[in-house]
Amino acid sequence: MTGSTVPVLALLGVSKSYGAARALVDVDLQVHAHEVVAVIGDNGAGKSTLVGALTGALVPDEGEVLVDGSPVTLSDPSVARGLGIAAVFQDLALCANLDVVENLYLGHEAQRGPLLDEVTMEKHAWELLNQLAARVPSVRVPVAALSGGQRQAVAIARSLLGEPRVIVLDEPTAALGLRQTAEFLTLVERLRERGHGVLLTSHSLADVQAVADRIVVLRLGRTNGEFDAARTSYEELLAAVTGIQR
Amino acid sequence: MNDLGLAASTWQRLRTGDLGVLPVAVVLVLIGLVFQALNPHFLSADNLVNLTQQAAATGVIALGVVLTLHVGQIDLSVGAVSGLAAAVVAVGSVQLGWPLWLAVLAALAVGVLVGSIYAALHTRLAVPSFVFTLAGLLVITGLQMRVLGPTGSVNLPFEWWLVRFCQTAFLAPATSWAIVALVVAGYAAGRVTDRVRRVRAELPVAPLWQVVARVVALAAGLSVVVAYLGTNRGVGAVFALFVGLVALTDLMLRRTRWGRFVRAVGGDAEAARKAGVPVRRVFVSAFVACSTLAALGGVLAVGRLAAANQGSGAGDTNLTAIAAAVIGGTSLFGGRGSAWSALVGILVVQSISTGLTLLNLDQSARLVVTGLVLAVAVTIDALQRRAREA
Numbered sequence: 319m320t321g322s323t324v325p326v327l328a329l330l331g332v333s334k335s336y337g338a339a340r341a342l343v344d345v346d347l348q349v350h351a352h353e354v355v356a357v358i359g360d361n362g363a364g365k366s367t368l369v370g371a372l373t374g375a376l377v378p379d380e381g382e383v384l385v386d387g388s389p390v391t392l393s394d395p396s397v398a399r400g401l402g403i404a405a406v407f408q409d410l411a412l413c414a415n416l417d418v419v420e421n422l423y424l425g426h427e428a429q430r431g432p433l434l435d436e437v438t439m440e441k442h443a444w445e446l447l448n449q450l451a452a453r454v455p456s457v458r459v460p461v462a463a464l465s466g467g468q469r470q471a472v473a474i475a476r477s478l479l480g481e482p483r484v485i486v487l488d489e490p491t492a493a494l495g496l497r498q499t500a501e502f503l504t505l506v507e508r509l510r511e512r513g514h515g516v517l518l519t520s521h522s523l524a525d526v527q528a529v530a531d532r533i534v535v536l537r538l539g540r541t542n543g544e545f546d547a548a549r550t551s552y553e554e555l556l557a558a559v560t561g562i563q564r
Numbered sequence: 565m566n567d568l569g570l571a572a573s574t575w576q577r578l579r580t581g582d583l584g585v586l587p588v589a590v591v592l593v594l595i596g597l598v599f600q601a602l603n604p605h606f607l608s609a610d611n612l613v614n615l616t617q618q619a620a621a622t623g624v625i626a627l628g629v630v631l632t633l634h635v636g637q638i639d640l641s642v643g644a645v646s647g648l649a650a651a652v653v654a655v656g657s658v659q660l661g662w663p664l665w666l667a668v669l670a671a672l673a674v675g676v677l678v679g680s681i682y683a684a685l686h687t688r689l690a691v692p693s694f695v696f697t698l699a700g701l702l703v704i705t706g707l708q709m710r711v712l713g714p715t716g717s718v719n720l721p722f723e724w725w726l727v728r729f730c731q732t733a734f735l736a737p738a739t740s741w742a743i744v745a746l747v748v749a750g751y752a753a754g755r756v757t758d759r760v761r762r763v764r765a766e767l768p769v770a771p772l773w774q775v776v777a778r779v780v781a782l783a784a785g786l787s788v789v790v791a792y793l794g795t796n797r798g799v800g801a802v803f804a805l806f807v808g809l810v811a812l813t814d815l816m817l818r819r820t821r822w823g824r825f826v827r828a829v830g831g832d833a834e835a836a837r838k839a840g841v842p843v844r845r846v847f848v849s850a851f852v853a854c855s856t857l858a859a860l861g862g863v864l865a866v867g868r869l870a871a872a873n874q875g876s877g878a879g880d881t882n883l884t885a886i887a888a889a890v891i892g893g894t895s896l897f898g899g900r901g902s903a904w905s906a907l908v909g910i911l912v913v914q915s916i917s918t919g920l921t922l923l924n925l926d927q928s929a930r931l932v933v934t935g936l937v938l939a940v941a942v943t944i945d946a947l948q949r950r951a952r953e954a
């Protein structure tokens with residue numbers, strides 16, 4: 319499926335330390351269009367740091383981020399966004415005091431002259447949320463009043479605005495119930511069909527095996543193997559995640 | 565919704581602070597009625613005109629405080645900045661012989677400069693704003709003394725335009741009514757276009773009677789104020805300027821991208837940054853706007869008193885402006901509030917002050933009462949925050 323095409327988004331020898339803690343060590347990674355890549359690893363393996371490096375939330379100490387094969391400096395999430403890379407962070411990065419529409423469009427507000435175009439934004443917000451089969455009571459309630467799963471839906475809907483080429487999701491299923499997880503996985507498949515590249519991180523091997531084309535295992539900041547999802551057993555993945563040799 | 569449901573939902577909105585400045589406006593009316601009962605002169609048109617004129621300068625400063633509180637910061641030096649601005653106007657125009665407009669511009673430039681320094685300290689070094697603005701308070705007070713020089717006090721001639729604007733300029737009745745008509749028409753037009761667009765987009769709309777009720781309430785409220793003040797000297801130019809600035813700030817906070825960014829940064833700066841908000845620029849705009857409004861407040865104060873001295877902008881002004889913003893209902897925790905809280909808040913503080921003076925109580929009573937009201941306001945703010953998080 320990935321073929322020999324140039325990856326839309328790639329990391330080359332990326333390292334990142336927080337003081338003495340080495341969160342990422344010499345990591346290579348590619349995401350192609352029409353592909354779902356899953357990154358799995360234990361708590362503290364470096365998944366969120368990897369997502370940060372891919373989406374401009376943090377700048378790696380060493381190594382390169384490539385978009386369409388050419389090196390870029392993602393100094394800020396808005397830079398990444400401009401290059402077609404959207405992110406759903408683990409903490410969701412929603413402003414609890416703003417309502418759903420305000421959060422969805424934060425940083426990309428529709429305007430009519432000098433003023434905000436609330437009508438257009440509100441209408442499109444409903445369309446986006448319906449497309450995700452997300453159920454929120456109203457798009458005009460502050461996000462503080464939503465459940466964890468509803469907030470997640472808002473964050474995912476926000477990442478879909480403006481048709482990004484790659485969507486990077488950090489632990490998207492962590493706060494979801496069974497049915498919402500199933501719906502989310504269907505959505506990921508739809509995104510792949512529409513030609514987006516998707517990278518998601520997870521703890522749940524089952525979820526990942528259900529949807530991913532490729533699975534990259536992170537362990538203590540290093541890549542500990544890359545697997546074809548269709549041909550890898552649960553036990554093999556578990557071994558790679560925990561580092562237990564068989 | 566039945567009566568019980570309505571009462572419950574109103575109580576819920578009150579508890580979480582979703583009613584905005586409305587509760588404080590009710591408190592303001594109550595304060596007016598209490599003082600009127602104690603002294604029949606309190607609600608006289610003459611007294612209310614004085615009250616509005618006195619509130620304007622500090623109110624402009626409070627408006628700046630509202631902006632810094634919105635981004636979750638505080639500027640403790642606004643009084644000192646206003647004092648320095650007053651000194652610059654007086655010394656520049658009277659002692660150095662600059663044209664008055666130039667002295668005013670120089671004073672505003674001081675505000676811009678101070679705000680830029682604060683913004684740089686905050687965004688580059690991440691120092692908490694209450695620390696560096698406290699340092700700024702000392703430095704700026706020192707500069708104010710230096711600018712004023714050994715005499716420590718400079719008077720402005722009464723015939724200068726700034727003094728006349730702040731003391732004796734009132735809107736002509738025709739002008740007042742024209743403004744009322746324009747505001748009401750503009751508000752109604754905005755509401756109706758909004759409603760039409762929402763209907764076309766098949767979005768839920770408020771019932772038509774609510775739109776009509778709001779327009780009628782606005783028209784009635786403004787008319788009563790203008791008519792009643794009109795039985796005396798009318799609406800003061802400086803008060804009109806203050807209200808105009810509040811309305812403009814309100815529009816910018818609620819209906820422009822900048823306003824949305826300000827609220828987002830105040831709610832959660834890191835989340836806003838990840839969403840692509842230029843967080844640094846937002847902080848810069850808030851600090852600069854705050855100090856500049858403080859400087860403008862100082863300019864208006866020097867016009868009102870026709871003098872600048874070492875007491876200009878000292879302790880009292882600082883605390884009054886900050887207290888007014890909080891009493892008016894802008895949260896100390898960032899991301900919540902309204903430009904109107906500067907107006908309502910300063911009117912509460914000024915009413916208490918005027919009312920107690922009418923009762924022949926001195927400064928000490930005024931400070932104690934204002935302090936208690938501020939304490940109540942802060943407590944309510946904290947309780948509302950807890951209710952929102954629960």
Ligand SMILES: Nc1ncnc2c1ncn2[C@@H]1O[C@H](COP(=O)(O)OP(=O)(O)OP(=O)(O)O)[C@@H](O)[C@H]1O
Pocket residue numbers: 336339340341359360361362363364365366367368408
């Ligand atoms: N801001 C930070 N300051 C210091 N150390 C950090 C910081 N963020 C992460 N780390 C460290 O970097 C390592 C990788 O963290 P990261 O958050 O990327 O892990 P993760 O795989 O996302 O974990 P989880 O599954 O718990 O989300 C951890 O050892 C963590 O302690």
Ligand SMILES: [Mg+2]
Pocket residue numbers: 365366367408488
């Ligand atoms: Mg993580």
